[in-house]
Amino acid sequence: MTDPTPSSSNARHTASADRPWNDDQMQRIARTLVDEPESVWRYIRGLPGVRSWKILNDMVFLILSGVLGTLWFVVAIAGFTVGVSLLIVLVGVPILAATIAILVWGANLERARVRAFLNIDLPSPYADLPRNGGRVKRGWQAIRTPAVWRDIAYLLLLFPIGLLEISVALIPLQFLVTPLVTLVGGENNILFWQIDSFGESLFALLVGVILLVPLAMLINLLAMLHGEFAKRLLAPSTEEILTERVEELTESRSAVMKAMYLERRRIERDLHDGAQQRLVSLAMDLGRARERIDSGDDAGARDLVLRSHEESKAVLKELRDLVRGIHPAVLSDRGLDAAISAIASRSAIPVGVEIDLPTRQPDEVEGTAYFVVVEALTNIAKHSHASQANVAITRDDDWLRIEISDNGLGGADLARGSGLSGLRDRIQALDGRLRVESPNGGGTCLIVEIPCG
Structure with missing residues (x-):
């Protein structure tokens, strides 16, 4: 009787090899979304046509706004509804925490999208949150910051705003594909215009070409207004920026004052333990040399003077090194x-x-x-x-x-x-x-x- 194990193992291997997405690829995609969300938007932004035409860039951005706005609205409503309803049995607490964490991540994804498509840099308002403490403590500190609720408000407002933006962004496409839709027999409506014949669809195509420039201007305007909307809610507020700036200045001033104090103590120590001791020794050697001169010991006096001369050169070198540490002359x-x-x-x-x-x-x-x-x-x-x-x-x-x-x-x-x-x-x-x-x-x-x- 043959063992079926090798054949079944080979079958599993073949099946896993034939799958277009394996576990490793999915994990890499997930890590990219978490660690480098902007790379995803950069890839879409770099598609042929999108990177070259401002109108296509803004159209893709507005269409994504509609899709993502719907997604985040569903996530927020479902998460908060389930979480609040289960608070009585405490199961709702982790559900609410997870919902808020997902929405904050979604807001960071939006910052990356705005940066990639609109070239507007929105710094994260969470950069200076403390990293010490457990997850519960850090999560509570984050929830108490206004930036979290601004992020959630942005994602909720993205739903109606995104629906408006995707509706406007698709209007040029509707005009352009009208003849094709009529040929395949599909329902053909552009806003309030019901198109019933192929000739009428050709006329609609002509109207679309005529309206292409004003529609492009409208699409660009909506993208620009969306950027301003993102600045208001996703970027740190003026008060937060000023508070952070004051804290940075206070910390840097304290650090500079401490560094100045330590530097002064170092200079005092180097002078006391180095040059000062050498100068004292030099003065004593010169005093002994004078005594030997007075006593007629010229040879001994000469040896002391020579030793003092070498000591004076060593003191000068040490002083030069000390001065170089304070501010080198070659730099000036x-x-x-x-x-x-x-x-x-x-x-x-x-x-x-x-x-x-x-x-x-x-x-x-x-x-x-x-x-x-x-x-x-x-x-x-x-x-x-x-x-x-x-x-x-x-x-x-x-x-x-x-x-x-x-x-x-x-x-x-x-x-x-x-x-x-x-x-x-x-x-x-x-x-x-x-x-x-x-x-x-x-x-x-x-x-x-x-x-x-």
Whole structure:
């Protein structure tokens, strides 16, 4: 008797291979929708014709508004109805929480859609929500923010607005396909116009061609109005932006004051433990040399003077190093290119330097950029186990862009690293931005942008 197992296994394998969508593909699509929703809209936006014609771009956007508005309206009504009705047995609480979470994700999907089709950047109002605490605590904090309810209001209002938009967006298509619909014998209505004959459908096609320009203007106007509508509800409010700005300024000011205090203490310690002790020793050696001169011991006095001379050169070098740590003279005299090249030449690992700055930058910008590079290279030498680092500095309009990368272990985390936090505080004091790309085992790349306009 033969074993049926191999044949059944092969049959299952063949069936799974013939399926157009397997589990891995579905998982990749789901991850893309969650992690990079804008890529989906970018793909649709990049279809032939849509990327080239503004009218087609706006038509697709309005049609999607109608479809998605209906979807989110059904999700909201069903979720809230079931959740509220089951609150008495506590089952409704997780249903309501899940409904709100899905709608917030839907609002983020809308932000990505507006950005892709209308080129309107809508920053997330949830960027500064605290990440500590459990899910329940973080969920409760999120629900208490006005942005959640604005997102839900947007998705509910998207239903009637989307129906209006999809109705207007389909009017040109109705005119264009009227002769084809008449030929196949389908019901042919355009708004309140009942078309009964093929000749009448040809006349409707002519009317559609005549109305194409005003309809295109109407479609573009609706898309523009939708963008303004999205700005009102999906973007952070002016009050939230100002509150966030005040918090950032308060934090950066406190960090700068703390950094100044620590820097002053470091300078005091370096002077006390280094140059001051050497100067005391130098004064004592010179005193003993004078005593030996007075006693006629010229050879002993000569040895002490020579030793004092070497000690004085060491003190001068230490003072130069200390001054360089406060503000290097080469930076003031020759600019960032020479100062960064000098840092790279003294680095413990090879550092490639690429600087493209046609003119000098403001003093505070150059100073911040210099110390950012110094601290970053110090962190690389201490912690990254890298064998190569690179520094690239360019000017992009009104921003100075600094990119510092290495081939080390990676895994740098802005939230955990105190060195990176110090860099961020120094950069934010000038309204700059810091981004860290550091996958495990893939090296680290710091991207710093400082306004210099």
